[in-house]
Amino acid sequence: MQLEDKIYIAGHRGMVGSAILRKLQAEGFTNFALRTSAELDLRRQTEVEEFFRREQPDYVFLSAAKVGGILANNTWRAEFLYDNLQIQNNVIHSAWQYGAKKLLFLGSSCIYPKLAPQPLKEESLLTGLLEPTNEPYAIAKIAGIKMCDAYRSQYGFSAISVMPTNLYGPNDNYDLQSSHVLPALIRKFHEAKRSGAPNVTMWGTGSPLREFLHVDDLADACYFLMQHWDEPGFLNVGTGTDLSIKDLALMIRDVVGYTGDIIHDTTKPDGTPRKLMDVSRLHSLGWHHSIELEEGIRSVYETLVDTRPYSWV
Numbered sequence: 448m449q450l451e452d453k454i455y456i457a458g459h460r461g462m463v464g465s466a467i468l469r470k471l472q473a474e475g476f477t478n479f480a481l482r483t484s485a486e487l488d489l490r491r492q493t494e495v496e497e498f499f500r501r502e503q504p505d506y507v508f509l510s511a512a513k514v515g516g517i518l519a520n521n522t523w524r525a526e527f528l529y530d531n532l533q534i535q536n537n538v539i540h541s542a543w544q545y546g547a548k549k550l551l552f553l554g555s556s557c558i559y560p561k562l563a564p565q566p567l568k569e570e571s572l573l574t575g576l577l578e579p580t581n582e583p584y585a586i587a588k589i590a591g592i593k594m595c596d597a598y599r600s601q602y603g604f605s606a607i608s609v610m611p612t613n614l615y616g617p618n619d620n621y622d623l624q625s626s627h628v629l630p631a632l633i634r635k636f637h638e639a640k641r642s643g644a645p646n647v648t649m650w651g652t653g654s655p656l657r658e659f660l661h662v663d664d665l666a667d668a669c670y671f672l673m674q675h676w677d678e679p680g681f682l683n684v685g686t687g688t689d690l691s692i693k694d695l696a697l698m699i700r701d702v703v704g705y706t707g708d709i710i711h712d713t714t715k716p717d718g719t720p721r722k723l724m725d726v727s728r729l730h731s732l733g734w735h736h737s738i739e740l741e742e743g744i745r746s747v748y749e750t751l752v753d754t755r756p757y758s759w760v
């Protein structure tokens with residue numbers, strides 16, 4: 448990539464897209480073609496084609512997606528399938544059609560079979576049944592990987608796919624119905640501390656294991672891979688370490704400084720029992736994460752308390 452290249456980040460206001468934008472700006476890139484979702488609805492084929500015809504970006508980071516936590520995935524199943532398929536079909540096709548040099552597609556660790564051997568190796572894709580709570584999202588993301596591969600093999604398009612583990616960081620979603628576990632627990636513990644509530648309710652048993660990556664590390668990996676990796680298939684991006692949801696809750700409780708109890712709502716689903724990425728392929732390319740979990744949670748929490756103490760939206 449050259450500093451004068453034109454770059455399109457789809458979803459530049461989201462947690463992932465905004466982190467990629469910060470990373471590229473820090474590296475000295477200035478030539479961006481950006482549109483908010485109000486300006487360009489990526490689900491609409493003709494709007495997307497017109498945007499690419501007009502802008503013809505050199506590099507495309509496809510970080511726009513309909514995303515959410517376990518309850519959102521399980522509730523809005525139609526939207527998670529339709530919106531994601533539309534967005535990725537339109538962007539990948541138009542990027543190829545209007546001559547982009549390279550595209551990076553972002554997915555998720557939920558593409559793997561629910562009971563795949565751990566840690567999850569890239570070759571486990573499509574070897575078993577998916578976790579039911581996020582099957583629509585996973586099917587869309589698997590279709591995106593296959594679309595990148597098909598455009599590469601039939602048209603020679605440099606489209607790469609990157610599958611991050613569970614993410615957190617600035618610009619996360621704190622809505623308790625649609626968020627992921629980490630921002631939800633930060634909010635719950637913070638509010639309980641302020642109100643003096645005797646306990647905080649977390650969903651499920653607390654026994655599922657999850658891996659968490661700071662979104663600034665993901666953005667760094669995306670920039671690295673856009674420059675140094677150009678192959679079919681996809682790469683896992685994570686830290687290679689996981690912990691139980693209960694241990695995550697205890698870590699967040701400590702960071703927030705809440706001293707009350709934790710209780711469990713076991714009417715809520717646990718989801719996949721474990722989702723630990725095997726990151727040996729990524730490490731062999733020379734990339735490694737740099738932000739450890741507790742440090743990352745602390746920085747997110749401190750920024751949050753400094754910038755918006757009374758509002759979560």
Ligand code: GFB
Nearest residue numbers: 516517520555557581626627628631649650651716717718
């Ligand atoms: O982060 P999360 O919503 O998504 O939930 P997944 C992870 C675990 O945390 C589950 C538990 O076992 C939840 O039951 N949990 C405990 C909570 N308390 C809470 C809470 O207050 N809020 C939430 N949200 N969870 C998603 C997939 O799965 O992960 C997506 O549905 C995507 O497709 C994403 O892959 C990264 O890790 O289970």
